[in-house]
Amino acid sequence: MKIVSYLVCFYFVFSLPGWSMWKSLLSDDDETLASFAKICAIGPDIEKDDINPHVEYSSNAPSHCRVTIGANLSGYCSNPGCKINGKYVYMQVGKEEYLVRNFQYCVPHKCPECKADVEVRDWGFSRCAFKVLGRKTQGTKVERPWRRADDHYYKISMDDLGPAEYETVKVLYLGPKDTFPNEDDL
Numbered sequence: 001m002k003i004v005s006y007l008v009c010f011y012f013v014f015s016l017p018g019w020s021m022w023k024s025l026l027s028d029d030d031e032t033l034a035s036f037a038k039i040c041a042i043g044p045d046i047e048k049d050d051i052n053p054h055v056e057y058s059s060n061a062p063s064h065c066r067v068t069i070g071a072n073l074s075g076y077c078s079n080p081g082c083k084i085n086g087k088y089v090y091m092q093v094g095k096e097e098y099l100v101r102n103f104q105y106c107v108p109h110k111c112p113e114c115k116a117d118v119e120v121r122d123w124g125f126s127r128c129a130f131k132v133l134g135r136k137t138q139g140t141k142v143e144r145p146w147r148r149a150d151d152h153y154y155k156i157s158m159d160d161l162g163p164a165e166y167e168t169v170k171v172l173y174l175g176p177k178d179t180f181p182n183e184d185d186l
């Protein structure tokens with residue numbers, strides 16, 4: 001009888017419900033790390049496919065809607081003192097290899113008008129071919145096929161895909177008209 005009780009207890013601790021109960025009893029530091037990650041690296045969930053990614057270019061866009069070749073981030077400026085407070089702004093990045101590293105955006109995401117930090121909602125690409133690879137905070141690896149941003153801006157939207165938390169987001173770039181590499185050769 002004793003052995004049976006021991007086994008039941010062992011099963012309880014290491015089975016999934018038991019383990020998550022033990023995990024919930026772990027120190028506050030783990031909780032802090034989890035919320036830190038949550039605040040710092042939220043973006044669109046690239047495990048899903050884009051619904052309507054193409055945005056028309058406009059030659060008379062206001063200065064807070066200008067994009068650059070390669071990657072751009074976007075979101076709403078929430079600084080009450082900014083003259084475009086509440087407006088959707090684009091933040092130019094360029095052909096950076098990493099958007100997110102160690103749970104944090106490692107590229108600037110400041111309002112182009114007031115320079116206050118903007119919470120990133122969407123990612124977008126201009127005049128390039130690109131491939132996005134990501135690792136979520138839960139460890140899931142996501143690898144998308146090559147996409148092209150040539151005649152249109154290519155927007156990966158949180159409204160369409162929902163949010164996800166990232167540990168790493170890496171991007172490979174090519175020219176807008178380059179042939180996609182054979183994935184087997186990589």
Ligand SMILES: [Zn+2]
Pocket residue numbers: 077078079082083084085111112113114115116
């Ligand atoms: Zn602003």
